[in-house]
Amino acid sequence: MKIHFIAIGGSAMHNLALALHNKGEEVTGSDDEIFDPSKRRLASKGLLPEEYGWFPEKLTKDVDAVILGMHAKEDNPELLKAKDLGLTIYSYPEFLYEQSKDKTRVVIGGSHGKTTITSMILHVMHYHDKEVDYMVGAQLEGFDTMVHLTTENDFIVLEGDEYLSSPIDRRPKFHLYKPNIALLSGIAWDHINVFPTYENYVQQFEIFLTEITNGGAIIYNEEDAEVKRVVEENTATIKKYPYTTPEYIIENGQTLLETPEGEMPIEIFGKHNLNNLEGARWICQLMGVDADDFYEAISTFKGASKRLELIAEASSSVAYKDYAHSPSKVRATTQAVKNQFPEKKLVACLELHTYSSLNPEFLSEYKGALDAADKAVVFYSPHAVMIKGLQDIKQEQIEAAFDRKDLIVFTNPVDFKTYLHTQDFKNTSLLLMSSGNYGGLDFDEVKSYLV
Known part of the structure; x- marks a missing residue:
């Protein structure tokens, strides 16, 4: 495929561009400013635009897909040209869904903990050499990019952000992934510039649950009262698995997790992170990783970048x-x-x-x-x-x-x-x-x- 990115320099966008390039697609892009590390990483793969700005002439009828980033505006010259040519225009999440329609989609949603839980799951999979596609919002140790796409992997793990999809698609990103397996970690009002009331914000998570495929599963933090209410009031034909914070103790600045095999030292700490860990354990179980293998892997998890x-x-x-x-x-x-x-x-x-x-x-x-x-x-x-x-x-x-x-x-x-x-x-x-x-x-x- 020939794919053009409008606003290729963003954190998410440039990672998707790198993933598609690594997959063997023909990738081009534009942006009016690009900073490191995006600039350096795009340049290393020959994807950095020769000059900054918007160039409608880059859009031709042989472009198979246009991916529109949030940094662009509705009147972006390249976007207008793409519309004039009748090209297929995707938001970032729409394109990820298109790439994963035939996979089992695992989507991690919630106001907080999304990146950490997604990172934990990917760490466990990587530890046990289980190949999965993914999109995560932080750079992880042992992973080259924040996005990985293949044709052969059965699972894709997606961090489900509730922010808007694109300048011309005002739906939250996580409404577009249609998960087979979903997780909801917590609901606490955020993004007031987009969701002006608490009720409007909560509604986005109610919609998220309706997008789970028929017969799918939702793993949810029942210690969060709003999450518990939203999930338990949902009447869709989906399986519901609640989780709570596991038992743990702290000794001399070291957190010890209670496991069936006894106390196990772990690298991360904080009640919220132990709660995240339990959600990740449930997801990994549904992805075929038993408890013993999960604990062995998670004991070496040091956290996602910039998260404690x-x-x-x-x-x-x-x-x-x-x-x-x-x-x-x-x-x-x-x-x-x-x-x-x-x-x-x-x-x-x-x-x-x-x-x-x-x-x-x-x-x-x-x-x-x-x-x-x-x-x-x-x-x-x-x-x-x-x-x-x-x-x-x-x-x-x-x-x-x-x-x-x-x-x-x-x-x-x-x-x-x-x-x-x-x-x-x-x-x-x-x-x-x-x-x-x-x-x-x-x-x-x-x-x-x-x-």
């Missing part, structure tokens, strides 16, 4: 970074680090970076999210608020939202970096939570702060 990732360690202190930005994930991650290292002082830093987190109407959802921290710090950029076209946020609004009188708020990246540099981190856990980088923080430099 250890970035520095010294004699008396540790530093982790995490992609957490939604209120529920911030609360769970902060509590997890405190529980793992109860004897250490916890300094938890959160960057408000997403549309939802910078929306004044959504801020109240963060109440109590940093309560487990001994010192709580919030950073946000007024410039980012302006770029996103949102209302100005005052420091007082942040303080009131988190409902913590000793909350420290920074709006200048230099001031935030100076704060970190001047802290005494003896016997301390430092937790940096963000989907950004605090206005340019060098995470490698954080190592020099620890003692």
Whole structure:
């Protein structure tokens, strides 16, 4: 096939382009800006556009498929040309479905935990040399790309994002995969710029359940009240398998998982991650991996990139970074680090970076999210608020939202970096939570702060 990508430089898009190139398809693409690592990885395969911009002349009648990324706009010149020529235009999730119609589709959905659970499943499969197709939202150890497509593999494991499919398809991505096996990890309001009310957001997960194939299966976290309600009220002809957090203990900063063979040390920690692990175990079981083989493999899982990732360690202190930005994930991650290292002082830093987190109407959802921290710090950029076209946020609004009188708020990246540099981190856990980088923080430099 000859496939053209409009906005090839995105994280998901460039990985799909690489996967199709590796599969032997003819791939071209355009974008108006591309940054590393996308730029470097596309260049290594000869897929980096010769120049940035949009070039309608790249679209010709012999193009078999056009894949449209979210970065493009509805009036994109290449998109208009593709429409004029009557070419087949896919959103990212639509194309993945087309590539997997004859496979068993395993879709991992939920407001949080999707990437970690998908990563766990893929780690187990890779450990046992079981070949599967996949799409996951983080770079994994032992995997070259975040997307892998073949003609021969029976299973495809897909991270089911609830965000929009493309500029011309406003359906959530996970509505388009039509899973044979699905998982729902949790429901906590997010993406307020797309789903303005909690009820509207929950409805997307109700629709997700209706897209499961007849006779399929849903694995669901029954500790989440909303998930439990949505699944148990669903009347479709599907099998329902609830799961809960397995038993575990923490000894001297080491998490031990209770298994049928006794206590087993694992690399990850936090109640939310143990809950994710149990969901992954159920999925792997339905994919033909028994419990013993699952536990053997999962004991070596170190986590997905940027998900409670250890970035520095010294004699008396540790530093982790995490992609957490939604209120529920911030609360769970902060509590997890405190529980793992109860004897250490916890300094938890959160960057408000997403549309939802910078929306004044959504801020109240963060109440109590940093309560487990001994010192709580919030950073946000007024410039980012302006770029996103949102209302100005005052420091007082942040303080009131988190409902913590000793909350420290920074709006200048230099001031935030100076704060970190001047802290005494003896016997301390430092937790940096963000989907950004605090206005340019060098995470490698954080190592020099620890003692």
